[in-house]
Amino acid sequence: IISNWHHEFEIIYIVSGTETIYIENECIVAEAGDIVVINKNRIHSLTGKGWVHHCLIPSDTMIQSLGIDCADISLKPHIKDPELANAFLEIIDAYNSGRKYETAFKMLAIQRFLLLLFEKHEIKYSDNVENKRSSDFLIATKVINYLRQHLAEDFSIDEIASELGITTSYMCRCVKSATGLSILDHLNIIRCYTAKHLLYHTDKKIGEIAELCGYRNASYFAKNYKKIIGISPSETSRR
Template identity: 30%
Template structure:
């Protein structure tokens, strides 16, 4: 069975819960492997042609077209031409909800060449490239407009129907959603398996089959990512942060944190003014971070 990955987006600045960057893929040497995440993602093809497989269905997009990847949709990206260049915009689901847009339970058409949305992409690219004062506020406002256009012109349905737990992927998605809502307290595998209506043994087996890691390993990685964000933005002690994020002891928290990031949590206090550690997209390998994608400023891009 092909191993899939859940991508957890980490936002260094909680007031800027947006990821925007430009990607280049090459037909012979790179692609974005199958993965999914809770946040909506939009890809605007600048040049070339891309094939985005979404929940098993190929979506072909050429220059000037926008691919909309719905929340929790399994997707991969490859180049259909020798090279494809595209803008990638990811908006945090909590940020969207704060603007009264529920992007988790809504479904949108996968492909559009909406002129207004294309213009918004270009302005976001300019703002991100130039990084003038208040550019992040400008991008937030532009994302609000982008959401309005999505709901006006691309909305298919809004549904709160409970996921069908007979499907393995649906089970894992439901479990991950539950973990993200309850990771900051003592949460057991019995509780999770009971919530999704299957045995603990079966749950642990299919979680490892699909994601490549155990549920407990996933829980502590989610906790560590949240801890990294808290330590970066708030004046908390390591012990306080450990307690907030659901760890039973500071020593165990430090051990887990170091295994995820390669350095102890105390390191953040000493290096708050330096660039954050994190993995970035490799244009040639096409591999994307399994758990962390940062919202750093995009590299300069000729438009």
């Protein structure tokens, strides 16, 4: 099973069959008509037999254009909602219609679906929990942005905390609380997915890509890559 990870929400509609979706430590078994939401920055993988699904990964810009501040929102991961399922089917129909103004109809269908999704299935928290969660998520976002900007460099956890003006222990607790992962986990995920992109889309050698992604030891890079991506760097580069 190959794991995946990205910044955006991923929304999966199960057309037929049964699909098992692992989102970090959670296992969801979804069947036809179900919708599964993979919240931002979550490691996930999919497996199943005889299943068919459609996937939607809306950009933050698209969601924000609807007046939804999605920066620190979480959605229910497993949804059984006929109204929402029908709205997703309208997206599929819009893409297959070939009608006049097809692009506009696609956009309208996606917007309607997203509005229903966020209106009905946002996870609600009490004010105290929400304030704590928002604070943790804000710090986690700043840390992840720092990791993305400096992924090729050598730096310490203390340097990140100093850059953000907070203590190292507090920063680590916030990131773990908000995402379920450590800062080192996030760094390795970002580096390995950047490496995966370079392996697919450039002719650079594996050792060079490892170096560009901040790995000074080729065997350590290969070990982390296999653990996170599910296949070795050499298997990726042959595809």
